Amino acid sequence: MRIGILGYGNLGRGVELAIKDNPDTELVAVFTRRDPSTLKINTPSVPVVNVTEIADWKDKIDVLILCGGSATDLPIQTPEFAKLFNVVDSFDTHAKIPQHFANVDKSAKEGGKVAVISVGWDPGLFSLARIYFNAVLPEGKDYTFWGKGVSQGHSDAIRRIKGVKNAKQYTIPVDAALEAVRSGSNPELTTRQKHTRECFVVLEEGADAAEVERQIKTMPNYFDEYDTTVHFISEEELNRNHSGLAHGGFVIRSGKTGNDKQHNHIAEFSLKLDSNPEFTSNVLVAYARAAYRLNSEGQTGCKTAMDIAPSYLSVKSVDELRAHYL
Amino acid sequence: MRIGILGYGNLGRGVELAIKDNPDTELVAVFTRRDPSTLKINTPSVPVVNVTEIADWKDKIDVLILCGGSATDLPIQTPEFAKLFNVVDSFDTHAKIPQHFANVDKSAKEGGKVAVISVGWDPGLFSLARIYFNAVLPEGKDYTFWGKGVSQGHSDAIRRIKGVKNAKQYTIPVDAALEAVRSGSNPELTTRQKHTRECFVVLEEGADAAEVERQIKTMPNYFDEYDTTVHFISEEELNRNHSGLAHGGFVIRSGKTGNDKQHNHIAEFSLKLDSNPEFTSNVLVAYARAAYRLNSEGQTGCKTAMDIAPSYLSVKSVDELRAHYL
Numbered sequence: 001m002r003i004g005i006l007g008y009g010n011l012g013r014g015v016e017l018a019i020k021d022n023p024d025t026e027l028v029a030v031f032t033r034r035d036p037s038t039l040k041i042n043t044p045s046v047p048v049v050n051v052t053e054i055a056d057w058k059d060k061i062d063v064l065i066l067c068g069g070s071a072t073d074l075p076i077q078t079p080e081f082a083k084l085f086n087v088v089d090s091f092d093t094h095a096k097i098p099q100h101f102a103n104v105d106k107s108a109k110e111g112g113k114v115a116v117i118s119v120g121w122d123p124g125l126f127s128l129a130r131i132y133f134n135a136v137l138p139e140g141k142d143y144t145f146w147g148k149g150v151s152q153g154h155s156d157a158i159r160r161i162k163g164v165k166n167a168k169q170y171t172i173p174v175d176a177a178l179e180a181v182r183s184g185s186n187p188e189l190t191t192r193q194k195h196t197r198e199c200f201v202v203l204e205e206g207a208d209a210a211e212v213e214r215q216i217k218t219m220p221n222y223f224d225e226y227d228t229t230v231h232f233i234s235e236e237e238l239n240r241n242h243s244g245l246a247h248g249g250f251v252i253r254s255g256k257t258g259n260d261k262q263h264n265h266i267a268e269f270s271l272k273l274d275s276n277p278e279f280t281s282n283v284l285v286a287y288a289r290a291a292y293r294l295n296s297e298g299q300t301g302c303k304t305a306m307d308i309a310p311s312y313l314s315v316k317s318v319d320e321l322r323a324h325y326l
Numbered sequence: 327m328r329i330g331i332l333g334y335g336n337l338g339r340g341v342e343l344a345i346k347d348n349p350d351t352e353l354v355a356v357f358t359r360r361d362p363s364t365l366k367i368n369t370p371s372v373p374v375v376n377v378t379e380i381a382d383w384k385d386k387i388d389v390l391i392l393c394g395g396s397a398t399d400l401p402i403q404t405p406e407f408a409k410l411f412n413v414v415d416s417f418d419t420h421a422k423i424p425q426h427f428a429n430v431d432k433s434a435k436e437g438g439k440v441a442v443i444s445v446g447w448d449p450g451l452f453s454l455a456r457i458y459f460n461a462v463l464p465e466g467k468d469y470t471f472w473g474k475g476v477s478q479g480h481s482d483a484i485r486r487i488k489g490v491k492n493a494k495q496y497t498i499p500v501d502a503a504l505e506a507v508r509s510g511s512n513p514e515l516t517t518r519q520k521h522t523r524e525c526f527v528v529l530e531e532g533a534d535a536a537e538v539e540r541q542i543k544t545m546p547n548y549f550d551e552y553d554t555t556v557h558f559i560s561e562e563e564l565n566r567n568h569s570g571l572a573h574g575g576f577v578i579r580s581g582k583t584g585n586d587k588q589h590n591h592i593a594e595f596s597l598k599l600d601s602n603p604e605f606t607s608n609v610l611v612a613y614a615r616a617a618y619r620l621n622s623e624g625q626t627g628c629k630t631a632m633d634i635a636p637s638y639l640s641v642k643s644v645d646e647l648r649a650h651y652l
Contacts, residue, residue: 017583021464042585098649118652125458127652128636129595132451134651135612135639136605138347182598257343257608259368263600267451272508274589279462282583286461306637306647310454313461321632323424325460326444326453 001292003285004057004085006031006077007067008039008048010245011090014281015065016042022285024315029057031064058084063288066090067281079103082302083111086291088284090120097123097304105302114295115302119287120280121271122146122249124305129251129269131306137255137265141186145173145194149247149276157222158199161215163207166235168242170198173250181252184264191225199228200242202235247276286313327618329611330383330411332357332403333393334365334374336571337416340607341391342368348611350641354387384410389614391415393607405429408628409437412617414610416446423449423630431628440621441628445613446606447597448472448575450631455577455595457632463581463591467512471499471520475573475602483548484525487541489533492561494568496524499576507578510590517551525554526568528561573602612639 003025005012012030019025027046032039036048049057054064064085066077074091081087082104091100097118108115118124122144130142151171158167177194180187199216203209213230217223233241250270257263273279287305290312294303311318316325329351331338338356345351353372358365362374375383380390390411392403400417407413408430417426423444434441444450448470456468477497484493503520506513513519525542529535539556543549576596583589599605613631616638620629637644642651 014583017585018464021583094652097652098645101648123652125462125593128458130651131636131640131647132454135615135636135641136451136609138344138608138641257340257347257601257604259343263604264598265600265605266596266598268594268596268598269455270592270594272590272592272594274510274591275583278583278589279591282464283462289461304648304652306640306652307635307644309633309635310457310461311632314457315461315464318633319424321457322427322630325456326420326423326449326630326632 001025001289002028002060002062003288004029004031004054004061004064005067006051006054006064006081007073008032008041009067010277011281011284012067013042014275014278015067015284017278018281018285021282022289022315024289025285028061054081055084061085062292063088065284065288067284075100075103078115078117079107082108082113082115084113085111086113086115086288086295088116088119088288088291090124090280090284091118092120092123094123101302101304109301112300114291114299116287116291116304116308117302118304119283121273121283124280124283125271126249126251126269128305129267130253133251133253133255133267133269137253137257137267139257139261140253140255140265143181143189143252143254144249145178145252146249147171147173147195147247149249149273150242150245154197154199154222157219158201158216161212163204163212164201165204166202166238168200168238170200172196172198178250178252181254182266182268184254184266186254192227195226197223197226197228199230200233200238201230202238203232244274245276246274248272289313289315327351327615328354328386328388329614330355330357330380330387330390331393332377332380332390332407333399334358334367335393336603337393337607337610339368340601340604341393341610343604344607344611347608348615348641350615351611355383357390380407381410387411388618389414391610391614393610401426401429404441404443405433408434408439408441410439411437412439412441412614412621414442414445414614414617416450416606416610417444418446418449420449427628427630435627438626440617440625442613442617442630442634443628444630445609447599447609450606450609451597452575452577452595454631455593456579459577459579459581459593459595463579463583463593465583465587466579466581466591469507469515469578469580470575471504471578472575473497473499473521473573475575475599476568476571480523480525480548483545484527484542487538489530489538490527491530492528492564494526494564496526498522498524504576504578507580508592508594510580510592512580518553521552523549523552523554525556526559526564527556528564529558570600571602572600574598615639615641
C-alpha cells in the first residue's frame with residue numbers, strides 16, 4: 001500500500017513512523033506547502049514534493065493521509081484531494097462533522113475514491129466505544145472524560161492574555177467523578193465535577209501575576225466553569241517539564257437490565273497515551289488500510305469509523321483473525 | 327424486526343427482556359424442545375412453539391436468536407436454522423470457531439440468509455477490542471483478564487468430585503498483575519500471576535473436607551496452576567450469597583511508538599456485569615439488528631463481530647450517529 005503524507009508537523013512525522021511498524025505500507029512521498037528544499041524528513045530516501053504538484057502522483061499513491069489542522073486545512077484539503085486519491089483525515093471539530101462528511105462524500109464519489117474522515121481517538125476510537133456501548137446497553141448513561149493531557153485550545157487561550165509569554169494547560173479528570181460513574185450510580189455531573197484544569201504559565205518580564213491569574217480563572221467557557229490551578233514557572237522549566245504530548249481519556253457507559261432494572265453494567269474504554277500525535281497517526285494508518293481495501297472492492301464516498309467493519313483495519317487475514325483474535 | 331427465540335434458559339429469558347428495551351424489535355415466538363404447554367414465559371401474549379414446527383415460521387420471523395449451549399446445541403442448531411432464518415448465536419468455544427464458521431457459512435449461503443456467530447462479550451466485544459487495539463498499536467502486547475465472575479466449567483469440575491454436593495468457583499484477576507500491565511512494563515505473566523480461583527463448596531454429609539480440598543487444588547488444568555482458595559459453606563449460604571451471575575473482565579493492549587519505541591500507550595476495555603446472561607442477550611439483540619439489515623441489503627453467509635460495521639448495531643440512523651456520537 002503506497003502512502004503519501006500531506007503536512008509534516010507532529011502528525012505527519014507520526015504517520016512516517018507508523019508506516020515503519022506496518023509491513024504492508026510504504027511511504028512514497030511527503031507533500032508540503034513549504035519550499036521542499038527547506039524540509040528535512042526522517043526518511044531521506046522519500047521525496048518531498050510541493051503540494052502544487054500532487055496531481056502528478058495520482059497513480060503512484062494508494063492512500064493520501066492528510067495531516068493538517070481541522071480549523072482551516074482539512075475543510076479545504078479533504079474534499080479537494082478526495083477527488084484524486086483515497087484519503088484519510090483526523091478532522092476533529094465534532095459539531096462540523098456532518099457538513100464535512102457531506103462535502104467530502106460528494107468529492108469522493110466524483111473521484112471514485114474512498115475518504116475516511118474523523119479518525120483518531122476522539123473522534124475515532126472513542127466514537128466507536130460510544131456507538132457499541134449504546135447499542136448493547138440501550139438503557140443507560142454515557143460519560144466521556146479527557147486527560148490527563150494538554151489541551152492545545154486552552155493553552156492558546158492563556159497565551160493570548162497580555163503579559164503571558166508561554167503556557168501549557170492540562171485537562172485532568174476528577175477521580176471521584178470517575179469512581180462515582182464506575183459505581184453504577186449514574187450521577188449527574190456538572191462541568192466542574194468532571195474535570196479540573198491546571199495551568200503552567202511563563203510571564204513576560206514585569207507582568208502582573210495576580211491579574212493574569214484572575215483573567216485565566218474567569219475566562220468564559222474556557223475556565224470559569226472549572227476549578228483551575230495556575231502555576232507561574234520559568235520558560236526553562238516549561239520546556240523541561242511540560243513539552244510532552246501525552247493525553248488520554250475514558251468513555252464509560254453505565255447501563256441497566258433486568259425486570260426491575262436491578263442489574264448494573266459498566267462498559268469502559270480508556271486510553272493512556274505518551275504521545276497523542278504518534279497514537280493518532282497509527283489510527284490514521286489503520287484506516288488508510290481500510291480505505292484502500294474498500295476502494296479495491298469498488299466502494300466510493302465518505303466513511304467514518306462507524307461505517308467500517310473492524311477486520312478492514314487489520315494487517316492480518318480474516319482467517320487468522322477468526323482463529324486467533326475472536 | 328420480528329424476533330424468535332430458540333431455547334428458554336438464562337439467555338433466552340435475557341433476550342426476551344432485551345427486546346423490551348429495543349423499540350424496533352418485537353418478540354413473535356419462543357421455540358423449545360420441551361412440551362410447550364409446560365413452559366411459562368414472561369411475555370404471556372407470545373406463543374411458545376415446539377421446535378419441530380419452526381419451519382412454519384419461516385416468513386413470520388426476521389431473525390432467530392439461538393440461545394442454546396456451545397457444547398452440543400449450537401454446532402447443530404446454527405447450521406440447521408441458518409438455512410431458514412437470519413440467525414444469531416453466542417458460540418463461545420474459541421478453538422472451534424473456524425469450523426463452526428465454515429459450517430454455518432455454507433448453510434446461510436444456501437438459504438440466502440445472514441448468520442452472525444460468536445457474539446456476546448468474549449468472544450464478541452472483547453474480540454473487537456483485541457482486533458482494534460492490534461490494528462492501531464501494531465507493536466505491543468495483549469492481555470485479557472476475566473472476572474471477577476463465576477466460571478461454570480470450573481464449578482462443574484468441583485461438583486464432579488466425590489463428596490461434593492454443590493459448588494461455585496470464582497475467577498478473580500490479580501490486581502498487581504493488572505497494575506503491572508497498565509504501567510506499560512509489558513510483563514510476562516504466568517497463569518498463576520494473572521488470576522486466582524476462589525471456591526465455595528457444599529459437602530455431602532460425612533465427606534472428607536481435607537481430601538476434597540486436596541483434589542480441587544491439584545486438579546490438572548483447572549486448578550493446579552493457580553492459587554486456589556477453598557471455603558466450605560452450607561447449602562443455604564451458597565444459595566443466599568453465591569447464586570448471582572455477575573462477571574466481567576479486561577482487555578488491555580500495551581503498545582509502543584517513537585523512534586526508539588520510547589512512548590508507551592495503554593488501551594483498555596473492561597466490563598463489569600451484574601448479569602452475564604442479560605448483558606450477553608443485549609449483545610445478541612444488537613447483532614440481530616445487524617443480521618437483518620445486512621440481509622435486507624442482499625448479503626448472505628456467516629459473519630462475526632469483526633465483519634460488521636458498528637453502525638449496523640445501532641437503532642439510531644447514521645445521520646444521528648454522525649451528528650451526536652462521533
